[in-house]
Amino acid sequence: MQKATYSLGNILSNLKIDALNEMQEASVAANQQPQDVILLSATGSGKTLAFLLPVLDRLNPDLKKTQAMIVVPSRELALQIEKVFKLMGTGHKITATYGGHLRETEENNLVQPPALIVGTPGRIGDHIRRGNITTDTIQTLVLDEFDKSLELGFQEEMVFIIESLPNVNKRILTSATEAVEIPDFVQLNEPQKLNFLPEDGIPQARLAYKQVLSPENDKVDTLFRLICHLGNRSTIVFCNHRDAVERTSTMLSEKGILNEFYHGAMEQRDRDAALCKFRNGTVNVLVTTDLAARGLDIPNIRYIIHFHLPHTEDSWTHRNGRTARMEASGTAIVILAPDEKLMSYVTEEIETIELPETAVLPQKPKxxxxxxxxxxxxxxxxxxxxxxxxxxxxxxxxxxxxxxxxxxxxxxxxxxxxxxxxxxxxxxxxxxxxxxxxxxxx
The missing domain is CATH 3.30.70.330 (RRM (RNA recognition motif) domain)
Incomplete structure (x- = not known):
């Protein structure tokens, strides 16, 4: 197979990266071997490039067919991967497919087969059933955040997709957690496991942990005072339910805090608008469910506020992974009501924030x-x-x-x-x- 004539130096330059990190180098080396690869690495550590480079290395520029598929649990993750691959400037075509996007638009993009397809299980399965994807030329399959796809109930679609790809000879699985057993239907071939997860989940030095004690069970006033105290910095507030997200967002707005809310039941355009306003600084506060705990590539998020305590340790890890990404620092803050206790799995040293009596509204975004x-x-x-x-x-x-x-x-x-x-x-x-x-x- 003829190799593409691209330069790693040019790719890194296009991505404004000086050099690959240790995890990315290990992934590139491991994927040059015939075995499948399981890559475990923390959120924000650069996993996307760690699998895109090996995928790129396996693409034949002379074959004008789809040769690789990346399956992801969310549209945001699909769009992030599409964006990174396009920035790499390889000359290969990539198409993203996901729910909430017009299927007709995607069908038009698939008429001339892209070298690489990235998408969510439901939409990819739909395209395969309709004959829009040439499956017999796909040799590389990436399951990014594979544990989340299984957790979100995509197992049936995942089985269908994998069974529809008869000629796959390289599988790359990635995750930011080690908790999930890989089902037999994935058909792994003597996989190499690369484990770059920190022993305690997230590097300590870059992520600080704090708590605020709310005097009342209704924590909205404490949240308001906390945001005032933190000032005009990029902040994600996590709630456990969609209705709580909208209620909390409305109450903050009524108190003068400009914010957007974001959850899975919103119309696609509204979701896009909310994320865009948060990314571009029109608002500095995003109130959301765990939908935003993965796949959102928003740089420089300074604070994560757990308005509701996460249900699982996995949720705690992924929420906190939105900040302290790459070389940046960040702070995770838990708000505790009088009848709430810190989760047993939080072993980090937690500093208590004492809020001032008087709350001063943060400066409005420009x-x-x-x-x-x-x-x-x-x-x-x-x-x-x-x-x-x-x-x-x-x-x-x-x-x-x-x-x-x-x-x-x-x-x-x-x-x-x-x-x-x-x-x-x-x-x-x-x-x-x-x-x-x-x-x-x-």
Whole structure:
């Protein structure tokens, strides 16, 4: 098989990485052997690149068929992997497939088979049943966060997918936990296990643990005072149930804390908008369920607040894994009601935060997010949006923040103080000669 002519140096440069870490080097070396590989490594340690490089090494550039498949438990993880692979700049096509995305759009993307497909079990299974994926040329199968897929009840779909891939000769499984037994249907071949999990779950030096004692069983006022105390920093608040997420978000809003909520029952566009506003700094507080405990690639999250105590040690580990990623530091904070005790598996030294009597609202973020009803399928890209806003909206480049372009719509952060004037200027203008709806994102 002819190897692709790509340079590791170029890939690392495109990803703005100086060198592979020890875990990534070990994965590349292990995957050059014929055996399957199980890679255990903490959330945020760089597992995505650790399996994408071996996958890339196995792609034949002359074969215009799908050669590799990555199965993931969530759409966010699929999108993160797609983004990293595209940034690598290999010339190979990747397509992400997931629920909540128009199947027709994905079918169009699959007409010319991508070298690599990444997606959630339900949607991949659907495409296989409809004959949209050529399965007999797939030789590499990655099950990323495989334990979570099994936990979320995807076992039946996983069995179907694996049985539909007759010519797979390399399997790579990754996880951030060692707790799960790998079922026989995965058909592992004498796997090498690479265990880079820290003995205590998460490196101590980068993650601090603290607690706040709430004087009342209703902890919302304590949460409000804590956020005021922490100030204008990127914070995720974890609740155990969807209704609690919305209730907590509403009560914080009523007290003057700008925030977004995020859970699995939301419409896809609303989920995209919430994450985008959190990523781009329009809000600094995200109230969510454990849906956000994996697969969200949001840099520089400073605080994790456990408003509800996690049900399991695994949940504790993954929630905390949203912060202190790579070389950054972070703090995990547990709020305890009078009748609650710290979980028995928390063995770390916990410092108690004493909150000031007077709560002062944090400074409001300087950004707001605009929704634009045009995206990739309308041939609109980030450069088009920056050009439009600077030329027609009279903004300077530094007034334009993070831009996210989806298939049929886009989000862009702009300086809040200029939003009203800019919207007036652009309300009747066209992007790429197309009349589009532009408004402050709901």
């Amino acid at each position: 950004w707001t997010t605009l929704y634009i009803s045009a995206g990739k399928k309308d041939k609109v890209n980030k450069i088009d949006i920056v050009g439009f806003l600077t030329k027609k909206g009279m903004l300077k480049k530094e007034d334009v923040g993070l831009i996210e372009v989806k298939d049929f719509f886009s989000f862009v952060a702009i300086v809040k103080s200029k939003a009203s004037h800019t919207l007036q200027l652009i309300k009747d203008e066209r992007i790429k000669n197309k009349k589009v709806k532009i408004e402050v994102a709901k």
